Amino acid sequence: MHANRSLSQEAYQTIRQKIIALDLPPGAVIDEARLQTDLGLGRTPIREALQRLALEKLVAIIPRRGTFVADIGITDLHRLFEARLVLETLAARLAAQRGSEAHWQTMAAALDRIPAADPVPPDLLIAIDEQCHAIMYEAADNKFLQDTLTTLYALSLRLWYYSLARMGGMREAILEHRHILAALRRRDADAAADLLETHIRTFQANIQSVVLGATAGNGNF
Secondary structure, eight states, X not given: OHHHXXXXXXHHHHHHHHHHTTSSOTTOBOXXXXXXXXXXXXXXXXXXXXXXXXXXXXXXXXXXXXXXXXXXXXXXXXXXXXXXXXXHHHHHHHXXXXXXXXXXXXXXXXXXXXXXXXXXXXXXXXXXXXXXXXXXXXXXXXXXHHHHHHHHHHHHHHHHHHHHHHHOOOHHHHHHHHHHHHHHHTTOHHHHHHHHHHHHHHHHHHHHHHHXXXXXXOSXX
Protein backbone atom coordinates (compact mmCIF):
# COMPACT_ATOMS: atom_id res chain seq x y z
CA MET A 1 0.00 0.00 0.00
CA HIS A 2 2.80 2.40 0.97
CA ALA A 3 4.65 1.72 -2.29
CA ASN A 4 1.48 2.37 -4.28
CA ARG A 5 0.98 5.71 -2.50
CA SER A 6 4.56 6.66 -3.35
CA LEU A 7 4.03 5.81 -7.01
CA SER A 8 0.77 7.73 -7.02
CA GLN A 9 2.54 10.75 -5.53
CA GLU A 10 5.30 10.47 -8.14
CA ALA A 11 2.71 10.37 -10.93
CA TYR A 12 0.82 13.30 -9.41
CA GLN A 13 3.91 15.51 -9.11
CA THR A 14 5.11 14.74 -12.62
CA ILE A 15 1.77 15.19 -14.38
CA ARG A 16 0.99 18.31 -12.35
CA GLN A 17 4.29 19.88 -13.44
CA LYS A 18 3.63 18.96 -17.07
CA ILE A 19 0.25 20.74 -16.87
CA ILE A 20 1.57 23.80 -15.05
CA ALA A 21 4.53 24.19 -17.40
CA LEU A 22 2.20 23.70 -20.41
CA ASP A 23 3.93 20.56 -21.63
CA LEU A 24 0.32 19.38 -21.47
CA PRO A 25 -1.49 22.52 -22.71
CA PRO A 26 -5.05 23.62 -21.82
CA GLY A 27 -7.63 21.47 -23.57
CA ALA A 28 -5.19 18.69 -24.44
CA VAL A 29 -6.40 15.11 -24.31
CA ILE A 30 -4.58 13.13 -21.63
CA ASP A 31 -3.45 9.79 -23.01
CA GLU A 32 -3.16 7.47 -20.01
CA ALA A 33 -1.34 4.77 -21.98
CA ARG A 34 1.22 7.32 -23.16
CA LEU A 35 1.72 8.56 -19.60
CA GLN A 36 2.27 5.00 -18.39
CA THR A 37 4.98 4.55 -21.02
CA ASP A 38 6.60 7.96 -20.49
CA LEU A 39 6.61 7.76 -16.69
CA GLY A 40 7.26 4.03 -16.41
CA LEU A 41 4.30 3.65 -14.06
CA GLY A 42 1.26 1.41 -13.99
CA ARG A 43 -2.35 2.27 -14.61
CA THR A 44 -3.39 2.62 -10.95
CA PRO A 45 -0.90 5.36 -9.93
CA ILE A 46 -1.76 7.32 -13.09
CA ARG A 47 -5.50 7.02 -12.43
CA GLU A 48 -5.09 8.07 -8.79
CA ALA A 49 -2.98 11.05 -9.82
CA LEU A 50 -5.54 12.19 -12.40
CA GLN A 51 -8.36 11.91 -9.87
CA ARG A 52 -6.41 14.13 -7.51
CA LEU A 53 -5.64 16.63 -10.27
CA ALA A 54 -9.34 16.70 -11.17
CA LEU A 55 -10.13 17.78 -7.60
CA GLU A 56 -7.57 20.57 -8.02
CA LYS A 57 -9.25 21.77 -11.24
CA LEU A 58 -6.21 21.04 -13.40
CA VAL A 59 -7.85 18.08 -15.13
CA ALA A 60 -11.40 17.49 -16.37
CA ILE A 61 -12.63 13.89 -16.44
CA ILE A 62 -15.66 13.63 -18.72
CA PRO A 63 -17.51 10.29 -18.74
CA ARG A 64 -17.51 8.52 -22.12
CA ARG A 65 -15.35 11.26 -23.61
CA GLY A 66 -12.03 11.08 -21.82
CA THR A 67 -9.68 13.08 -19.64
CA PHE A 68 -8.54 16.56 -20.62
CA VAL A 69 -6.29 19.29 -19.30
CA ALA A 70 -8.67 21.90 -17.92
CA ASP A 71 -9.21 25.14 -19.77
CA ILE A 72 -9.45 28.43 -17.91
CA GLY A 73 -11.94 30.90 -19.29
CA ILE A 74 -11.84 34.66 -18.76
CA THR A 75 -14.50 34.45 -16.04
CA ASP A 76 -12.49 31.73 -14.29
CA LEU A 77 -9.43 33.97 -14.43
CA HIS A 78 -11.23 36.76 -12.57
CA ARG A 79 -12.68 34.36 -10.01
CA LEU A 80 -9.28 32.77 -9.40
CA PHE A 81 -7.63 36.04 -8.49
CA GLU A 82 -10.70 37.13 -6.54
CA ALA A 83 -10.29 34.11 -4.28
CA ARG A 84 -6.50 34.36 -4.05
CA LEU A 85 -6.63 38.00 -3.05
CA VAL A 86 -8.76 37.31 0.01
CA LEU A 87 -7.07 34.07 1.06
CA GLU A 88 -3.47 35.16 0.45
CA THR A 89 -3.90 38.28 2.58
CA LEU A 90 -5.46 36.13 5.32
CA ALA A 91 -2.46 33.80 5.11
CA ALA A 92 -0.11 36.79 5.39
CA ARG A 93 -1.87 37.98 8.54
CA LEU A 94 -1.77 34.54 10.13
CA ALA A 95 1.84 33.98 9.10
CA ALA A 96 2.86 37.27 10.71
CA GLN A 97 1.27 36.08 13.94
CA ARG A 98 2.32 32.43 13.88
CA GLY A 99 5.45 32.16 11.73
CA SER A 100 8.86 31.35 13.17
CA GLU A 101 12.30 32.74 12.46
CA ALA A 102 13.10 29.40 10.79
CA HIS A 103 10.40 30.16 8.19
CA TRP A 104 11.80 33.61 7.53
CA GLN A 105 15.39 32.39 7.27
CA THR A 106 14.28 29.90 4.62
CA MET A 107 12.43 32.62 2.71
CA ALA A 108 15.44 34.95 2.93
CA ALA A 109 17.70 32.19 1.56
CA ALA A 110 15.31 31.70 -1.37
CA LEU A 111 15.31 35.42 -2.15
CA ASP A 112 19.12 35.53 -1.97
CA ARG A 113 19.12 33.32 -5.08
CA ILE A 114 17.87 36.25 -7.20
CA PRO A 115 20.78 37.63 -9.27
CA ALA A 116 21.74 41.27 -8.81
CA ALA A 117 20.65 42.26 -12.32
CA ASP A 118 18.58 41.15 -15.28
CA PRO A 119 18.26 38.97 -17.21
CA VAL A 120 17.11 36.36 -14.74
CA PRO A 121 15.94 32.95 -16.00
CA PRO A 122 12.12 32.94 -15.73
CA ASP A 123 12.12 29.42 -14.31
CA LEU A 124 14.28 30.62 -11.42
CA LEU A 125 11.92 33.50 -10.64
CA ILE A 126 8.94 31.16 -10.77
CA ALA A 127 10.64 28.70 -8.41
CA ILE A 128 11.53 31.45 -5.93
CA ASP A 129 8.05 32.97 -6.00
CA GLU A 130 6.47 29.54 -5.48
CA GLN A 131 8.79 28.80 -2.56
CA CYS A 132 8.08 32.14 -0.88
CA HIS A 133 4.32 31.63 -1.09
CA ALA A 134 4.62 28.01 0.11
CA ILE A 135 6.65 29.10 3.15
CA MET A 136 4.04 31.71 4.03
CA TYR A 137 1.21 29.18 3.66
CA GLU A 138 3.04 26.82 6.02
CA ALA A 139 3.78 29.61 8.50
CA ALA A 140 0.08 30.50 8.62
CA ASP A 141 -0.39 27.15 10.35
CA ASN A 142 -3.84 26.40 8.96
CA LYS A 143 -3.97 23.15 6.97
CA PHE A 144 -7.27 23.98 5.28
CA LEU A 145 -6.02 27.37 4.13
CA GLN A 146 -2.67 25.91 3.04
CA ASP A 147 -4.28 23.20 0.91
CA THR A 148 -6.68 25.65 -0.75
CA LEU A 149 -3.99 28.22 -1.53
CA THR A 150 -1.62 25.55 -2.89
CA THR A 151 -4.34 24.55 -5.36
CA LEU A 152 -5.09 28.14 -6.36
CA TYR A 153 -1.41 28.96 -6.72
CA ALA A 154 -0.92 26.05 -9.13
CA LEU A 155 -3.69 27.42 -11.34
CA SER A 156 -2.07 30.88 -11.28
CA LEU A 157 1.31 29.36 -12.03
CA ARG A 158 -0.04 27.82 -15.23
CA LEU A 159 -1.15 31.30 -16.31
CA TRP A 160 2.34 32.61 -15.58
CA TYR A 161 3.94 29.99 -17.83
CA TYR A 162 1.39 30.82 -20.53
CA SER A 163 2.25 34.54 -20.31
CA LEU A 164 6.03 34.30 -19.94
CA ALA A 165 6.96 35.25 -23.50
CA ARG A 166 4.86 38.43 -23.34
CA MET A 167 5.38 39.58 -19.75
CA GLY A 168 9.02 40.58 -19.85
CA GLY A 169 11.23 40.59 -16.77
CA MET A 170 9.52 39.88 -13.47
CA ARG A 171 12.57 40.31 -11.26
CA GLU A 172 11.25 43.44 -9.52
CA ALA A 173 7.90 41.79 -8.81
CA ILE A 174 9.63 38.86 -7.09
CA LEU A 175 11.84 41.23 -5.11
CA GLU A 176 8.62 42.57 -3.54
CA HIS A 177 8.82 39.48 -1.34
CA ARG A 178 11.71 41.10 0.52
CA HIS A 179 9.38 43.84 1.79
CA ILE A 180 6.75 41.22 2.62
CA LEU A 181 9.38 39.21 4.49
CA ALA A 182 10.43 42.25 6.53
CA ALA A 183 6.80 42.84 7.57
CA LEU A 184 6.34 39.17 8.47
CA ARG A 185 9.52 39.18 10.55
CA ARG A 186 8.42 42.16 12.61
CA ARG A 187 4.96 40.55 13.00
CA ASP A 188 3.24 43.49 11.29
CA ALA A 189 0.14 41.67 10.02
CA ASP A 190 -1.45 44.76 8.43
CA ALA A 191 1.67 45.69 6.47
CA ALA A 192 2.27 42.10 5.34
CA ALA A 193 -1.32 41.80 4.11
CA ASP A 194 -1.21 45.18 2.32
CA LEU A 195 2.10 44.38 0.62
CA LEU A 196 0.89 40.96 -0.48
CA GLU A 197 -2.34 42.44 -1.84
CA THR A 198 -0.31 44.87 -3.96
CA HIS A 199 1.94 42.02 -5.13
CA ILE A 200 -1.03 39.90 -6.25
CA ARG A 201 -2.85 42.81 -7.89
CA THR A 202 0.27 43.65 -9.91
CA PHE A 203 0.66 40.03 -10.97
CA GLN A 204 -3.04 39.85 -11.85
CA ALA A 205 -2.84 42.99 -13.99
CA ASN A 206 0.16 41.63 -15.91
CA ILE A 207 -1.44 38.23 -16.48
CA GLN A 208 -4.81 39.67 -17.50
CA SER A 209 -3.27 42.08 -20.01
CA VAL A 210 -1.56 39.15 -21.72
CA VAL A 211 -4.44 36.68 -21.55
CA LEU A 212 -7.12 39.17 -22.60
CA GLY A 213 -4.95 40.36 -25.47
CA ALA A 214 -4.27 36.80 -26.60
CA THR A 215 -7.88 35.66 -26.45
CA ALA A 216 -9.39 38.67 -28.26
CA GLY A 217 -12.94 37.44 -28.20
CA ASN A 218 -12.17 33.79 -27.53
CA GLY A 219 -13.51 32.67 -24.16
CA ASN A 220 -10.59 30.37 -23.40
CA PHE A 221 -6.87 30.45 -23.96
